[in-house]
Amino acid sequence: MAADKVSQADKIASGLTRRQLIEIEACSRCGECLAWCPVYQHDKKEENTARGKLGCLRKMAAEQPGAADQAGLLDGLYACSACGQCHVVCPIRINTPELWEQARLALVSAGLPQPEPQRQQLAQIRQYNNSYGRRQEERGLWAERAWQAGFLLRPVLTWNEQPSEVLYFAGCTASFDQTMQPVAVQSARLLQEAGVRFSILGADEPCCASKLRRMGDSAFPAEAAMRTEMLVRKKVRTIVVSCAGCFKGLHADYRGILPGSIEVLHLTGFLNKLIQEGRLKPKHEVPLAVTYHDPCHLGRHSGIYEEPRRVLGSIPGLRIIEMKRSGPFSACCGMGGGLKLARPELQKKMSAARIREAEATGAEAVVTPCQTCLMGLAAGAVAASSSLPVFHLNEMLIRSVCPDINFDRIAAKLKLPDGPDGKPAA
């Protein structure tokens, strides 16, 4: 009964942190966020901007909301990729990505609706431990099949078979999405080329669950704790992650949960280190002028801008041309924060815009170290009727280190026929 007496405003406010409640009142309404917001560029509604969302949230948490405030906030909050551009440009430095994620959680906890596709995806992650609704047993098959196809120097062993100094964490997309499996295969091959002793978790590899955090699922802390316990039990010391989303999850969202003794590295940083140490040698020339797309989870959210550029810079013949918006100001492709599920049409426009920006540089290709951005940008190229190819960073390095196993060849070789359920047969 007591719970019924708690007002909606109190429920929302108690779902935010004290700092966030101060932040929503600190906004000076200067509108700098509006000028940079990649969503607002394609859907010019005030509530899509940080200023608009903060205004609605302020009223929602202060018990003065109108119907328009609630609708506006829900609209704006889910039409947001939480790319963090507003955090970088805000003169007051309101930590917006954290705020949007926490606000989503607070709104769902207060009983407000969430877009159905997001709800379904979250349920799927909780049920299957991956965002593809596939059996966990299929997760590590990419490694087995890549070894059989001759793409690897040695078989990749699972942690249970042989614990190693490094755990390679492929993530759901590179494990289950057939078009993205080459990312995992190429990552493994590059690590092998550098002589790194690593293992994978195979069927034991969990979803990092960061999507639960992104989309405001209250189960995240418990799920993260469970995964941490498993990593500790397996005595993992260093995790190398090739997915920018998983990296942000394990590196930032698990902060305070994951013990400090476990180091989380993104593949690009690790590869850069291997190149600097001379363990990995890009030797073949890749005569290409490319432009680099910073994934939000790697760049703005984690501060990794230089390492991927250094990796690309180490490839003979390869030239980087920066886009108008790069580094901390890189325009989001729209694939993060559940936006693709909530507003797919908007995401496509954002990716297409990014492709046009890339085209304007005169580069011959776009390169990104994130498979999710890769998928988004590839779809964006189609939407923009552009012939500009989009590559994963691994592909550039592979072309220079061992050109025989290019992305398309791996994808073609590993592709499985579709099963009766429309999903690839395992």
Added chain:
Amino acid sequence: MIEAAYYKPWILFWICAVLAHGYMDYSFWKKWKSWKRGVQQTSESSWTFRTARIWLMEVLIQRQLLGLSFSRWMIHMLIFWGFLCLAALSMFLFILSLAQPAGVDAGLRDFFLRGNGHALVKVWGDFFGLCLLSGLIAACARRFIARPHQLLNDQGDRALLIFLLWLVFSGFILEGLRLGRAHPDIARYSFVARFLVPFLASGASDAGQWLTAAWIIHSFSGIGLLVYLPRSKLMHSLLGPVVIALNAAEEPDRKDIYWPRIKYHRPTK
């Protein structure tokens, strides 16, 4: 160097000031209670020299705005420093007025109001008043004439600008009227208000009434600011530095956030 005396309704002023302050304190207390509904979060903060440096650069020098646009930075700096320094002057004189009866002002009140320090008070007041006034006029021009597309222009924004302009204008008018009855030695230090003297000159018989009226308008508007502050977007001037400090303590090493080449990517008006 004493100025001519005129009637000031101090009792009414103090009653209103106490009530306004009480209302402001109550509003802040309500806000504090409202913030306390949130979860107390433990974060990895480091309060170091670097944090302090970021705070100084972001709050006192407003480097982010400078990175975006010189004119925008200049407008905000004029308003920020003008307002801050005038408020500091008022606070200083107020403290002295309380300290003198208690006998702990060390003669400072006489020095600043009647002695050689009076010139400094006049120059300070006029200089920062001029800063504030120019900043506000430029802000009006930016908002109403050359309005960049990101600027909202709702009732609250307009009301605040008009209110601040009113406050500054009334201050200069009061000062001009005061100078009309002051010794020329004093007038020359009020280098802005003295130009208003010819326009504000009135017959010696009712000059005191005009002064009283101007004093009431200016000081009661100042009291009004206390009431308006918690409900206006001026709250950002109090909370902004707090949020900047919290963020700087959490992300002091983020060069991409604190030292970006923002203008290179989007120069703004």
